[in-house]
Amino acid sequence: MKKISIVSILILSLIFTSFSSIASGSTVYSGVSSASAIFLNMSYADIGSSFARNDIMRMTGLSVIRGNGNGLYYPTNKLKREEALAMILRLMGKEKDVQLAQTSRNSNPTAGTSSSGQVDSWAKGVITVAKNTGLLSKQETSLDFTQYATRQEVANWIAKGINLSPVYGKDAQYVYSYKDSSLFDADKLPYIEATIESSIMSGYNNGYFGPNDSITREQMAAVLSRAFNVSYAMMGYTKDEGYIEDIERDNVDGGVRHTYVLKNDSGQDIALVAESSPNANYDFVVLKNGKAGLSSIISNGDRLTYYTNGSNVIFAETANSSLKTISGTIDSIWQGSFRLVDDSGNSYVINYNSNTLVTMNSVNASIDDLKFGETAKVTVYGDTATEIDVEYTDLSSDGQVNTGDKQDSGKIISIDVSGGFEYVTLDNGNTYTLNPNMPVEGTGAAISASDLKVGEYIKLYFSRINTKMPDEIFLEDDYNKPVAVIRGSIAGVSGFNPKVQLNDVEMYRQGQWNATSSYAMYSLDGASVYLDGSKISVSDINKYKGYDAYIMLENHYGTETATLVSIQSGFNMSYEGSIDYNGNTMSITLSDNRQVSINGGTIILRDGLLVPKDELINASQAYVSFTRGGAANFISILDTSAPSGYYYAKGNIINVTADSITVGNYYYYSGNEYGDESLNNNEWVANGDETFYVGDKTYIVDNTGNNPVNVPYDEFLKQKYRAANYSSVYIVASDSNAIAVNIRPLSSTDRVSKAVLSSSSGNVLTIDNVMDWNGLNNKWELNTSLDSIDVTKAVIVKNNKVVSANDLKSGDNLYIIRDGALGIVITVQQ
Structure with missing residues (x-):
């Protein structure tokens, strides 16, 4: 067992005591002793004109790629297969396995080869691990690995290496969009598709992919950099982002310690520490504005992306951005971002986080106060807002503003009805009072506040600051x-x-x-x-x-x-x-x-x-x-709502007067069923004669022919639809007042169903959650075979009046009398 000296313990104690005083309450990450060597490795002398200069330095700083040890990277050199595989295995976190495999081969040269193909001696461990991890197929082990890698080989190996799911069959579309898609190897297609879908590789600007073209070292660095964004955890890294809020400098043990204090995007306090002293020497490399350096190039206010491994910070990169101010109208808001449109129509998607300062007319506010339609001045660093000031119109003495200057929006979580009003609560906790008859814009259908449902997303516009009753309602579609x-x-x-x-x-x-x-x-x-x-x-x-x-x-x-x-x-x-x-x-x-x-x-x-x-x-x-x-x-x-106040009847017409229609007890069809039946507990029950009042708002349609014919009431009287002509009807009424009369043959096979409207196209309604009434079991039962209803010869009633299929909206609860998939009567339940 090793002994630890008292001096060592005292030194460690001093270090941790110092950390706790510098960054109390913060999560502390210290640099690494190899930072200077990493920086030296990144400082290639031949990448100044390379398009992938930043990618090369980034991947070197994160130990994915290596130079040749002479300060050169040779960016335009073509990449051998064995070199490409070595880089991908490092990306997978397998470098240790490669070193162990190489050591094993060196100590036992007579051991069986891992490949039947040609490979340079330094790369035999690479091929062994590539085979053992499944990176190489059985057929590929016979390749000449000293030859140049092709673009499709790299795409295939990258996808396998970082565990992208292969894309098969009709879902593979990107590979076939290239003019030279016929050159792809069939067995590689699913993985190449995954690599392209993930934006890790793409084709040339001329529409070709170049499956069999070689790949250069700088191109490979760019590919690996994009793959690393998906796979960094495979190397044991954790990625985080935030803004530098303060840089503390302390004299310690004859040296200097720098603490870079930041708040990450989750609102946590973070301290990144570098020290140069006789007792400790650790730092981390930074890539800033295309230049590599150690942590000393970081400045206050920098937006930092940093990678940690355990308690150590390894690498950081600043956003290549500067502060700018944009003014415009908030067009959309999502969790973590919003869209701003300026006066010229330019659109900007801007992120926000817990560090974003929000004010309204320069008074402190919160992110929750951001609403659709508000005018805002936004200070942006990169694509993230550091400050947002919402500008309200000046209030009049009575709190009057232009309609829309005050807004709220959100998902409805509850609707309560009381005293003739609807009290709607949004997911932000705010409750508003709505008149049920107030029109709602946004869907194209004629709907009112009474049609709103829990789960819908609405926007409310006000003309007074202190009111809870909006002037306009918009249903976000x-x-x-x-x-x-x-x-x-x-x-x-x-x-x-x-x-x-x-x-x-x-x-x-x-x-x-x-x-x-x-x-x-x-x-x-x-x-x-x-x-x-x-x-x-x-x-x-x-x-x-x-x-x-x-x-x-x-x-x-x-x-x-x-x-x-x-x-x-x-x-x-x-x-x-x-x-x-x-x-x-x-x-x-x-x-x-x-x-x-x-x-x-x-x-x-x-x-x-x-x-x-x-x-x-x-x-x-x-x-x-x-x-x-x-x-x-x-x-x-x-569940859908039970019929709300409607009365349903069917039967033969007995008599028609100036203000009524009587449906009576005449035999029809085989003579064993009686006319005039009404729905009671979702089942037809014989009632004898019934009279319904008819007025100028009663909708009457003749569906006895090939096409529906609207019948004005005076014409209805003249044509004498009555028993002598064996006319029969389905009626929807409120109390004894007929809302709709559908003149058509009665059906002995009609059924009562309820459903939720999914969508409509012409006279066909696509429906979901279809339930049929089972009178034997006295319950509703799910119908899994019916998914649409033809309403060409149906009457549709909503809010006590007849409407067309175009006036329905997705989510409407439908109570349906149907004959198979043909609608007879459809009512919308509230």
């Missing part, structure tokens, strides 16, 4: 709009703007998961990610390759974006039926008494919208996907 719930096996995360990669992707629809593609990628813009109910970071997704993920996809300005990702580690089960939610225990009880817990990662869908867990309180039926003995990862609430 391009951002935050639900697309689908999908599931798949995690293949990884790739790209500078991270995207989750999935294999075997399926989409949920009406209680079933339908395969959509073998491979897909989705943006993770502002996504919340959970593992078995515990929140994790987006970067942690890579740790759970092969796990199943349930994902809520939403439309973010034309991009299908994963906004909620629920990763599960257990065996999955599903259930469809009645549920009982307990808000105290955060669990639901199934009809067989099994209990399933709910957490922040549970995707809850109602009417096609992502809703909070409180929506489960009033839910009685649902589809539930959950891990055995664990939590729910996805719930689709199947």
